[in-house]
Every structure is written in C-alpha cells, then in structure tokens.
Amino acid sequence: MPQLSYNLKAPAPLLEDFPADIRPWLIPDYTGDVVYECIECGSCYRIDQFLYTCPQCRSLLRLRNRDFASLKKIPGELWQKIFDYRKLLRTESLQGIFLFKEILFPTIPLQDIIYLGEGHTALVRANPELSARAGLDFFIKNDGFNPSASFKDRGMASAISFINYSIRTRGLKEVLGICASTGDTSAAAALYLSYLDKQVVKSVVLLPQGRVTPQQLSQPLGSGALVIEIPGVFDDCMKIVEELAENYQVCLLNSKNPVRIMGQKSYAYEIAQQLCYNTRDLVVVVPIGNAGNVTAIMEGFLDLYDLNIIPELPCILGVQSTHANPVVQWQESGRYQPMKVQPSVAQAAMIGDPVSFPKVRNLVRDHFQERLMAVAVEEQQIIESMLEANRYGHVVCTQGGEALAGLKKAVSLGLVNKSQTVVVDSTSHQLKFSNFQQLYFDNAYPPAYEITPRQQYINKPVVLDACAEGIAQFLKLKKK
Numbered sequence: 023m024p025q026l027s028y029n030l031k032a033p034a035p036l037l038e039d040f041p042a043d044i045r046p047w048l049i050p051d052y053t054g055d056v057v058y059e060c061i062e063c064g065s066c067y068r069i070d071q072f073l074y075t076c077p078q079c080r081s082l083l084r085l086r087n088r089d090f091a092s093l094k095k096i097p098g099e100l101w102q103k104i105f106d107y108r109k110l111l112r113t114e115s116l117q118g119i120f121l122f123k124e125i126l127f128p129t130i131p132l133q134d135i136i137y138l139g140e141g142h143t144a145l146v147r148a149n150p151e152l153s154a155r156a157g158l159d160f161f162i163k164n165d166g167f168n169p170s171a172s173f174k175d176r177g178m179a180s181a182i183s184f185i186n187y188s189i190r191t192r193g194l195k196e197v198l199g200i201c202a203s204t205g206d207t208s209a210a211a212a213l214y215l216s217y218l219d220k221q222v223v224k225s226v227v228l229l230p231q232g233r234v235t236p237q238q239l240s241q242p243l244g245s246g247a248l249v250i251e252i253p254g255v256f257d258d259c260m261k262i263v264e265e266l267a268e269n270y271q272v273c274l275l276n277s278k279n280p281v282r283i284m285g286q287k288s289y290a291y292e293i294a295q296q297l298c299y300n301t302r303d304l305v306v307v308v309p310i311g312n313a314g315n316v317t318a319i320m321e322g323f324l325d326l327y328d329l330n331i332i333p334e335l336p337c338i339l340g341v342q343s344t345h346a347n348p349v350v351q352w353q354e355s356g357r358y359q360p361m362k363v364q365p366s367v368a369q370a371a372m373i374g375d376p377v378s379f380p381k382v383r384n385l386v387r388d389h390f391q392e393r394l395m396a397v398a399v400e401e402q403q404i405i406e407s408m409l410e411a412n413r414y415g416h417v418v419c420t421q422g423g424e425a426l427a428g429l430k431k432a433v434s435l436g437l438v439n440k441s442q443t444v445v446v447d448s449t450s451h452q453l454k455f456s457n458f459q460q461l462y463f464d465n466a467y468p469p470a471y472e473i474t475p476r477q478q479y480i481n482k483p484v485v486l487d488a489c490a491e492g493i494a495q496f497l498k499l500k501k502k
C-alpha cells in the first residue's frame with residue numbers, strides 16, 4: 023500500500039475521509055494491458071523492451087492499452103470526481119502527471135514513478151487589455167512553470183519513470199539515455215536522468231551548435247550530462263540519434279519514443295480539469311515543432327472523450343513560423359513536404375521535418391478532421407506577441423508568442439471567435455529565450471530573421487549616478 027502522505031509523522035488523509043464511491047479508485051492499482059502498436063501496420067509488441075519504430079515496417083509506434091474499454095465501466099462523471107479528489111492526496115507519485123495514471127500510462131507501479139514537480143501548471147486569464155488587442159478573451163497555460171521550465175518535463179517524467187521501472191523489473195545494468203534537441207528536450211532529459219542511479223544510467227545530449235539559447239545549453243551541463251554539439255540544425259541531430267537508436271543499445275528520449283507522448287497527454291487532461299471538464303467550444307492553441315506536443319494533446323483529449331469525461335473534442339489551432347511551417351503547408355495543399363528551415367526566434371519549434379507528422383495525419387484523418395487548424399505567422403509577429411504579452415503581466419516564451427500570434431491571425435481569418443473558450447500554450451518560460459528579447463532591444467538580428475525592431479517594444483536600462491536627487495530629477499518626481 024503506498025503512503026498516503028509524504029510525512030509519516032503527520033496525520034495523512036484517511037481513505038474514510040473520502041466519499042465511498044471514490045475510495046476503491048483513489049489509489050490506482052490498475053495496470054491495464056499496454057503494448058507498442060505500429061500506427062501503420064497495426065503490429066503489437068511487448069513493452070519489456072525499448073522500441074521506437076515498428077521492427078516490421080519501420081513506421082512510428084504508439085502505446086495502446088488493449089484493456090482501455092474496461093475503464094468505461096466507470097462513468098465519466100465518476101472519473102471526474104476520482105481525479106478531483108485525488109488532488110487532495112499527499113501521495114508523492116500522484117502529485118504530478120500520474121494523477122491521471124489509468125489513462126496516462128497505467129503499467130508503471132507507483133513505486134517506480136519519478137516525480138520532480140512536473141505538471142499542474144497554471145492556467146492564467148490573459149490580461150484584459152491584452153485580450154482586447156487579441157480580439158477575444160483567452161487563457162495562457164504556463165508550461166514554463168515545469169521543473170526544467172518547459173512542457174518537455176511532462177513526457178520526460180513518463181519516459182524516465184518507464185526507464186526506472188525497466189531497470190528494476192528487467193535488471194538492466196547499463197542504460198544510455200540520448201536525445202537530439204532544440205534545447206528543451208535536452209534540458210528535461212538531463213534533469214530527469216540525473217535523478218536516477220548513476221551506476222546504471224548515463225546521459226548524452228546532441229545539440230545543433232549555436233542553435234540553442236545560452237540558458238538551454240547551461241541546463242544539461244548543470245545536470246552533468248555529456249553534451250555533444252554538432253554543426254547543422256535540429257533535423258541533422260535528429261537523423262544521427264535515429265541512426266544510433268536503430269543500430270546501438272541506447273534509450274532514445276525524443277518524442278519519437280512513444281512513452282514521451284504518454285506523459286505529454288497530461289497537458290490535455292489538466293486543461294479539461296481546470297475548465298471543470300467543460301470542453302464545449304474549446305480551442306487549444308499550440309506551437310508545432312516536431313509535432314510531439316500536438317499529437318499528445320489530441321491523444322489526451324481523445325482518451326477523455328472516449329471515457330465520457332468530456333462532452334466534446336476541442337479544436338486545436340497549430341501555429342508555425344513561416345520559416346518552418348511544413349504542417350501548415352500540408353494543411354493548405356494536402357501534400358506533406360519536408361522543408362529546409364530558416365532561422366526563427368521560435369527556435370524550439372524550428373523543425374522542417376517533424377518526426378511525429380504521420381501521427382498527426384492519422385489523428386486528423388480518424389478523429390479530428392477540421393478540428394485541427396493550422397496557421398503560419400511572421401517572425402516579427404512572433405517576437406512582438408511575446409514582448410506584448412510579457413508587458414501585460416505574463417511570462418511567455420517565443421513559442422508562446424508564436425501561439426499568441428497564431429491566435430490573432432486565426433481571429434482575423436474568422437477561424438476562432440468570441441463564443442469560444444481559448445487556451446494558449448506557452449510551452450516554456452520567458453527566461454529561456456531572453457537572448458531573443460535582447461537581440462530585439464539591441465536591433466541586432468541577422469537579416470535572415472526578417473525582424474525590424476519598433477521603438478514601442480524596446481526597453482533598455484538607464485545608467486545614472488548613485489544620487490537620490492539626480493534620480494528624482496530624472497523621474498520628474500514632485501517634492502512632498
């Protein structure tokens with residue numbers, strides 16, 4: 023029986039304190055029957071191995087609980103109560119994304135779950151003046167409030183918990199976790215891997231040299247990972263780790279690893295919970311890079327819909343920079359074509375051949391149809407939307423700026439309207455991308471960014487003498 027409380031000396035909530043219909047489900051012991059399933063040929067494989075592509079046809083894998091239908095014996099409204107009451111527990115392993123364990127990834131026993139503070143990020147009402155400028159009311163979900171300051175921690179918590187579980191149950195003696203990254207995957211991977219047994223687990227990240235921010239580079243270095251920089255862009259790094267994962271014994275921690283997607287579904291579950299499970303007329307706005315996040319969000323809402331926990335699937339508005347917009351081009355032309363990217367301030371989403379694209383295509387074909395919309399925005403709009411949001415009390419990163427710029431564009435195109443509830447995903451913390459703010463303030467963008475700073479958004483420190491009177495004069499203060 024897992025502990026109901028962190029602190030054994032303090033009185034824990036007692037099971038008897040909870041309503042009788044909740045009690046049997048409060049502490050999840052359901053494990054389901056989870057297998058890897060190929061998204062194209064449908065072959066299934068046991069999960070007592072690390073797999074990233076189908077051994078038969080090389081397509082992407084997803085994780086499927088073949089026993090999912092049995093969860094339907096609990097009515098949707100009871101599931102809502104279970105998840106809500108579970109928030110009252112002080113059980114460490116259920117504090118984060120595994121609050122939703124049965125639908126997130128039921129296999130992993132509570133004892134193997136690694137919780138570093140991820141998930142349950144704030145849903146903040148956008149400042150009224152900012153809303154007026156956008157043309158409608160909206161909320162910002164601040165996924166920068168995760169431990170390594172991006173949403174990537176959600177998927178890393180499930181992937182690393184799975185590794186932890188695999189080490190214990192399979193007796194693994196050596197695990198090398200590896201990922202390619204536009205900055206945030208490596209920060210999250212290095213953080214979570216560093217929590218595991220160093221006798222067993224090693225951590226390596228591959229970065230495109232000069233294409234992650236200084237803060238993002240400092241994160242895996244600080245967590246003690248081996249950081250390898252190579253020339254090129256993210257897509258080049260990704261090809262290398264894919265080759266390594268196919269041919270060598272490594273554990274791939276990119277979102278191609280379907281276990282990552284399982285954890286990232288929690289973003290959808292949380293939005294539903296924060297909105298009291300009323301998803302009617304909901305629009306979720308999300309930047310798209312490698313397309314793992316948008317895949318997970320769609321899969322997460324599908325789980326909830328299948329179990330009658332929500333009444334309706336939301337619309338998803340995917341946003342990309344015109345400098346890296348293969349998904350938008352596919353939406354517009356019906357044809358998918360990988361592209362060569364140009365520099366983008368939304369650097370974490372600067373990807374020309376999104377690995378999870380086939381999953382997006384299948385989810386749209388089978389479930390979301392016109393509920394997935396996609397728009398492209400200019401670099402100038404991305405950076406200025408970020409600067410604008412942060413001047414109104416928010417802490418939005420460049421990808422959040424990208425999402426907000428996409429919302430404005432969708433409003434102007436009539437794709438989104440005032441009768442809808444809108445949630446904008448700020449996928450990481452403002453501070454991770456402050457170098458792009460600085461380039462703007464210094465009017466120092468290389469031409470390829472196509473950004474011309476405007477005075478109204480520029481802000482710089484003023485240097486004055488250490489003298490109260492001088493400062494008072496500068497501020498034109500009135501004497502008391």
Ligand SMILES: *Cc1c(COP(=O)(O)O)cnc(C)c1O
Nearest residue numbers: 206311312313314315421449450
């Ligand atoms: C990774 C990342 C993205 C892109 O997400 P995908 O799952 O690759 O589409 C967007 N914003 C931030 C901050 C990221 O780290």
Ligand SMILES: [Zn+2]
Nearest residue numbers: 060063076079
């Ligand atoms: Zn297959």
